[in-house]
Amino acid sequence: MTNEVLLDFNNVTMQFGGVTALSEVSVKIFRGEILGLIGPNGAGKTTCFNVMTGVYQPTQGTVMFNGSDITKLKRYEITQSGIARTFQNIRLFSEMTAVENVMVGADARKTSSIPASLLRTKRQRTEEKESYDRSMELLALMGIADRASDAARNLPYGYQRRLEIARALATEPELLCLDEPAAGFNPAEKQELNELILKIRDQGYTVLLIEHDMNVVMKISDRVTVLDFGRKIAEGLPQEVRENPDVIAAYLGVPDDAA
Amino acid sequence: MSQLLILWKRFYSLFAGVQAHWKSMSRVQRLSGYALAVLALYLAPWWPKIPGIGWLVNTPGTQFSTVLNDQVIIFVLVALGLNVVVGLAGLLDLGYVGFYAVGAYVVGVLTSQHASLPWIVALPIAVLVSMLVGVILGTPTLRLRGDYLAIVTLGFGEIIRISAKNLDWLGASRGISDIGKPPSIGPLKFGVIDPKPYYWLGLTLVFLVVFCLYRLEESRVGRAWTAIREDEDAAELMGVNTFKFKLWAFAIGAAVGGLAGAHYAGKVGFISPDNFPLQLSILFLAAVVLGGSGNMPGAILGGIMVAWLPERFRNFTDKRVLVFGIALVLVMVFRPEGLLPRRVRTKTAMRTSSDGKEVAQ
Numbered sequence: 114m115t116n117e118v119l120l121d122f123n124n125v126t127m128q129f130g131g132v133t134a135l136s137e138v139s140v141k142i143f144r145g146e147i148l149g150l151i152g153p154n155g156a157g158k159t160t161c162f163n164v165m166t167g168v169y170q171p172t173q174g175t176v177m178f179n180g181s182d183i184t185k186l187k188r189y190e191i192t193q194s195g196i197a198r199t200f201q202n203i204r205l206f207s208e209m210t211a212v213e214n215v216m217v218g219a220d221a222r223k224t225s226s227i228p229a230s231l232l233r234t235k236r237q238r239t240e241e242k243e244s245y246d247r248s249m250e251l252l253a254l255m256g257i258a259d260r261a262s263d264a265a266r267n268l269p270y271g272y273q274r275r276l277e278i279a280r281a282l283a284t285e286p287e288l289l290c291l292d293e294p295a296a297g298f299n300p301a302e303k304q305e306l307n308e309l310i311l312k313i314r315d316q317g318y319t320v321l322l323i324e325h326d327m328n329v330v331m332k333i334s335d336r337v338t339v340l341d342f343g344r345k346i347a348e349g350l351p352q353e354v355r356e357n358p359d360v361i362a363a364y365l366g367v368p369d370d371a372a
Numbered sequence: 373m374s375q376l377l378i379l380w381k382r383f384y385s386l387f388a389g390v391q392a393h394w395k396s397m398s399r400v401q402r403l404s405g406y407a408l409a410v411l412a413l414y415l416a417p418w419w420p421k422i423p424g425i426g427w428l429v430n431t432p433g434t435q436f437s438t439v440l441n442d443q444v445i446i447f448v449l450v451a452l453g454l455n456v457v458v459g460l461a462g463l464l465d466l467g468y469v470g471f472y473a474v475g476a477y478v479v480g481v482l483t484s485q486h487a488s489l490p491w492i493v494a495l496p497i498a499v500l501v502s503m504l505v506g507v508i509l510g511t512p513t514l515r516l517r518g519d520y521l522a523i524v525t526l527g528f529g530e531i532i533r534i535s536a537k538n539l540d541w542l543g544a545s546r547g548i549s550d551i552g553k554p555p556s557i558g559p560l561k562f563g564v565i566d567p568k569p570y571y572w573l574g575l576t577l578v579f580l581v582v583f584c585l586y587r588l589e590e591s592r593v594g595r596a597w598t599a600i601r602e603d604e605d606a607a608e609l610m611g612v613n614t615f616k617f618k619l620w621a622f623a624i625g626a627a628v629g630g631l632a633g634a635h636y637a638g639k640v641g642f643i644s645p646d647n648f649p650l651q652l653s654i655l656f657l658a659a660v661v662l663g664g665s666g667n668m669p670g671a672i673l674g675g676i677m678v679a680w681l682p683e684r685f686r687n688f689t690d691k692r693v694l695v696f697g698i699a700l701v702l703v704m705v706f707r708p709e710g711l712l713p714r715r716v717r718t719k720t721a722m723r724t725s726s727d728g729k730e731v732a733q
Binding site: 166167168187188189192193197198200204205206207208209213216217218220221222223225226227230231233237240241244280281284 | 584587588591592593594595596598599602603605606607608609610611612613614620624714
């Protein structure tokens with residue numbers, strides 16, 4: 114982890130009609146860290162993701178990535194500039210094979226379009242091979258290469274989750290946003306996933322992690338940011354956050370007599 | 373009904389047996405198999421003369437090779453083009469006849485109405501103009517999704533037809549006659565009486581289109597289209613420029629539709645707005661869905677069925693539409709994904725499993 118700010122989520126407010134999902138939230142992500150983003154259900158974690166990746170345009174505030182403003186960029190442009198994500202509800206291309214799913218991600222860095230594909234130019238063939246090789250490599254990294262040619266929808270749940278991560282990594286991101294990657298995992302699988310995320314971080318990726326499971330977040334995050342009702346209520350090292358009374362209140366509620 | 377099902381299963385296991393045998397053959401054997409199949413297709417005009425099974429394919433009341441060209445080739449071409457739009461990219465287009473009409477009208481205008489270019493020169497222009505119309509229509513409308521897109525395209529098909537009907541420049545409801553014919557190649561004369569040369573030309577166009585579309589399908593472009601069909605939002609978040617690729621799908625579909633129209637105009641020599649009714653759009657779509665949306669062999673088979681079945685049962689007169697309708701319903705009940713549903717492509721699988729060595733395409 115360095116002191117270089119990779120993503121600066123600056124004073125972002127996101128309103129849907131009368132509902133304020135995010136209210137003046139500022140988060141900085143440093144290059145090379147794992148930042149855990151936690152909060153009770155409905156706290157605005159996924160909305161945060163959606164603003165960062167261009168799904169929503171914030172009502173107010175800016176998102177700076179690598180020093181440039183990406184607030185107004187189109188979604189695919191944000192991906193191409195180096196942010197990739199997974200989805201809370203798995204959203205794979207279910208009729209495509211696992212490796213093809215990953216190749217779609219890898220294609221984000223390629224340029225050959227219709228004419229090159231029609232003519233099968235040398236560059237197009239090189240790009241195809243690169244996409245394929247890189248995708249197989251990523252499947253191997255995620256430990257799911259044995260089912261590379263199965264349709265995504267036929268993969269077991271754990272494989273699908275990991276396939277989503279592989280697909281996101283294939284876009285060669287600098288920042289990888291994982292939206293509850295451990296949802297539905299048993300403790301052993303969570304342990305494996307932890308190791309995997311650490312491995313990804315060690316390869317030079319910066320990771321933003323939304324997670325409900327405190328064990329996962331506290332174990333692997335370098336820093337933790339806590340949201341509640343669309344506001345940032347705490348930020349810091351896992352240990353500090355764990356002992357923060359506001360965080361405890363948000364998760365466990367405040368006893369009546371104390372209120 | 374259950375007997376029918378048993379029959380189908382028997383047929384299917386026979387088919388699977390042939391398929392397994394096919395896979396066990398050597399490369400040379402397979403290549404010669406392909407060559408024979410291609411030859412058989414070029415000889416299709418004589419199929420009804422085959423003793424024993426000829427009656428099965430024959431079309432009473434209409435010359436078989438006329439049906440082959442004017443119906444089957446046209447529907448196969450159109451189904452191939454529409455399959456890119458509907459089957460691969462998942463964009464429901466109910467006005468596809470519009471592009472077909474544009475192709476036909478461009479040839480009509482350039483070879484007869486306002487100029488007298490040869491057909492062969494008008495053909496590429498027709499394809500390009502159709503493509504351009506696809507882009508012009510796609511640019512504003514591809515921001516819409518699903519049902520909305522379907523309604524807009526439905527309107528487009530009608531706009532083209534009604535414009536043609538009302539513009540004197542396009543011959544209004546009189547249409548355009550004396551449209552140029554393809555140039556003779558040696559002994560092959562593209563005349564009025566013998567439809568066979570047109571069929572051979574059309575079949576060649578089909579092979580050309582299949583070749584091009586196959587290359588697109590098996591590339592970054594094909595993957596982008598499929599990803600858009602499966603989940604447009606996820607595709608965009610994975611870096612696919614969805615608008616650009618949807619527009620390409622539209623443009624390429626339009627180009628193939630225009631090609632079919634140009635071929636049709638060259639053959640019949642006369643077009644009028646009545647040749648391009650809304651019903652044709654529906655039939656085109658039926659061909660793709662019936663055959664197997666998103667699967668090229670499926671689209672081809674669908675095109676053949678929708679074109680040939682009504683002609684096969686022409687002597688049922690009025691009831692043939694009923695028979696055709698029942699056939700469609702039965703297919704949709706028993707094969708909801710079409711006669712040849714798309715399968716997850718196993719090409720990438722083969723590349724790895726054969727000997728672990730990766731083969732560049």
